Amino acid sequence: MTMLNAAPAGALKGDARVPGDKSISHRALMLGGLALGETTVTGLLEGEDVMATAAAMRELGAIVERQADGSWRILGRGVGSLREPSSVLDLGNSGTSARLLSGILASHPLTAVVTGDASLCKRPMGRVIEPLRAMGGEFQTREGGRLPMTVIGSDALIPVEYTLPVPSAQVKSAILFAGLNTAGNTSVIETTPTRDHSERMLRAFGAELTVEPGDNGTRITLVGQAELKGCSVAVPADPSSAAFPLVAALLLPGSEVRLPNVGMNPQRIGLIEVLREMGGDITIENLRDAAGEPVADLLVRASKLQGICVPAERAASMIDEYPILAVAAAAAEGRTEMQGLGELRVKESDRLAVMARGLEACGVTTEEGEDWLTVVGTGGSVTGGALIEAELDHRIAMSFLVLGSISEKGVRIDDGSPIDTSFPGFVDLMNNLGARITTGAP
Numbered sequence: 468m469t470m471l472n473a474a475p476a477g478a479l480k481g482d483a484r485v486p487g488d489k490s491i492s493h494r495a496l497m498l499g500g501l502a503l504g505e506t507t508v509t510g511l512l513e514g515e516d517v518m519a520t521a522a523a524m525r526e527l528g529a530i531v532e533r534q535a536d537g538s539w540r541i542l543g544r545g546v547g548s549l550r551e552p553s554s555v556l557d558l559g560n561s562g563t564s565a566r567l568l569s570g571i572l573a574s575h576p577l578t579a580v581v582t583g584d585a586s587l588c589k590r591p592m593g594r595v596i597e598p599l600r601a602m603g604g605e606f607q608t609r610e611g612g613r614l615p616m617t618v619i620g621s622d623a624l625i626p627v628e629y630t631l632p633v634p635s636a637q638v639k640s641a642i643l644f645a646g647l648n649t650a651g652n653t654s655v656i657e658t659t660p661t662r663d664h665s666e667r668m669l670r671a672f673g674a675e676l677t678v679e680p681g682d683n684g685t686r687i688t689l690v691g692q693a694e695l696k697g698c699s700v701a702v703p704a705d706p707s708s709a710a711f712p713l714v715a716a717l718l719l720p721g722s723e724v725r726l727p728n729v730g731m732n733p734q735r736i737g738l739i740e741v742l743r744e745m746g747g748d749i750t751i752e753n754l755r756d757a758a759g760e761p762v763a764d765l766l767v768r769a770s771k772l773q774g775i776c777v778p779a780e781r782a783a784s785m786i787d788e789y790p791i792l793a794v795a796a797a798a799a800e801g802r803t804e805m806q807g808l809g810e811l812r813v814k815e816s817d818r819l820a821v822m823a824r825g826l827e828a829c830g831v832t833t834e835e836g837e838d839w840l841t842v843v844g845t846g847g848s849v850t851g852g853a854l855i856e857a858e859l860d861h862r863i864a865m866s867f868l869v870l871g872s873i874s875e876k877g878v879r880i881d882d883g884s885p886i887d888t889s890f891p892g893f894v895d896l897m898n899n900l901g902a903r904i905t906t907g908a909p
C-alpha cells in the first residue's frame with residue numbers, strides 16, 4: 468500500500484507526455500503473438516496490465532522482448548499454433564487481458580487456468596463465456612462466472628453471429644479473436660459503437676474483416692482461419708490517461724498544458740467533446756494518422772466549466788473517463804447529470820458508488836441512481852480533506868489526486884499502487900507540471 472497525498476496546487480504548465488494506449492498495447496501483443504513473423508511495437512504502454520498480457524503471450528509460446536531502443540519485438544507462432552501454458556495465467560488487475568485472451572485460449576486446443584487479483588476475481592466473465600461457449604469453448608469458473616477459471620479450448624469452434632447485449636469492446640474483441648482460428652465467418656453485431664482498435668489492427672495484420680452498418684446495428688464480420696502477418700504498430704498516447712492532466716489543467720487557474728500525440732479514435736474522445744461543451748478550452752492540433760489510428764496534439768488552457776447533461780449515448784465513447792469527468796463536474800458551475808452508467812459498476816471497482824461516496828466525503832453533493840450520477844458543481848471551491856479508499860482502482864486513485872490538487876484542503880488516497888497498471892510515472896508527470904503529490908500522509 469502506498470498512501471499518496473495531493474496538496475492544493477497552482478497553475479500547471481508544460482508538456483505532458485502520457486504513456487501509450489492500454490487498449491492498443493494489449494491488442495498489439497496478442498495479435499503479434501498470433502501472427503507469423505516479426506511485429507515491432509513503438510510506444511507500448513509498459514504498465515502492469517499490459518505486462519500481464521506480455522507474460523501470458525510468452526507462456527503461450529510467443530517471443531516478446533523489449534529492445535534497447537525501447538521498442539518491443541514480438542515473434543508470433545501463427546493463428547492456431549499457441550502452446551499450452553505450463554503455469555497459471557495471472558492477469559493481475561486487467562479485465563482486457565482476461566476477456567480478450569479468453570477468445571484466444573478458447574480457439575486453441577489447450578487447457579489453461581486464468582486468474583487475477585481481488586478486483587479482477589470479482590468481475591463478470593460470463594459476458595465472454597456465453598458467446599465463446601456457443602462457439603464450442605469449454606469454461607469452468609467460480610460461482611457467477613468469476614475467476615479463477617479453466618478454459619478448455621478447441622481448434623474446431625463453430626462460427627457465430629452474436630449481437631452484443633452490452634456495449635463492450637472487450638466482448639466484441641474476444642469473439643473476433645476466437646473467430647481467427649475458426650472455419651467460416653464470425654460476426655458480431657453492435658447496436659452501440661464501441662472502440663474499434665481490434666478491427667483496425669486485425670486489418671493491419673492482414674485479416675479479412677468487413678464492417679457493415681445496418682438497421683439493427685453494425686455487423687462486423689471476420690473471415691476465419693486467417694493468416695496474420697507481423698507488422699509495425701505505433702501506439703499513440705492513451706486518451707484515457709491524458710484525461711487526468713487534461714482535467715487538472717482545465718480546473719487550475721492560469722494553467723496551460725500541451726499533450727502531444729494523443730489517440731483520437733472517435734470512440735475514445737467522448738470526454739474531450741463533453742469538456743468542450745462544458746466550456747473547456749481544448750485545442751486539437753495537427754490531427755493526423757499514425758499506423759491506422761488518428762492522433763493529435765492537445766493544447767489545454769484553464770477554463771470556467773458549466774455543468775451539462777451527458778446522455779447515455781455518450782457512455783461507450785468515454786466509459787473509463789466518468790471518474791475524472793465527475794471531478795470536473797465537482798468544480799463546474801451547476802449540475803452535471805451523467806446517464807447510462809450501468810457498466811461503471813463492474814469495472815475495477817463499482818466506480819459509480821466509489822465516486823459518489825468520495826465526492827461526498829470531499830464536500831461535494833451527489834445524487835446516485837442504479838445507472839446514473841448527478842454531481843452538484845461547487846463553482847470551483849471543493850473542500851477536500853478526506854482520505855479515499857482507491858479499492859484497487861487506478862482511475863479512482865488518479866481522479867481523487869486531481870480532486871485533491873484543485874481542493875482547499877487536499878485529498879489523500881490509501882493506496883496509489885494500482886496507478887501503475889495503466890499510468891506508470893503519473894505522480895512525476897503531474898508534479899513536473901506543477902502538482903504537489905507526495906508519498907505518505909501530509
Ligand SMILES: O=C(O)C1=C[C@@H](OP(=O)(O)O)[C@@H](O)[C@H](O)C1
Nearest residue numbers: 490563634635636637638786787
Ligand atoms: O477493449 C478495451 O480495451 C476496453 C474496453 C472497455 O471495457 P468494456 O469492453 O468492458 O466496455 C474499457 O472499459 C476498458 O478499459 C478497455
Ligand SMILES: C=C(OP(=O)(O)O)C(=O)O
Nearest residue numbers: 560561562563564787814
Ligand atoms: C476498465 C478498465 O480496464 P480493464 O477492463 O482492462 O481492467 C480501465 O482501464 O479503466
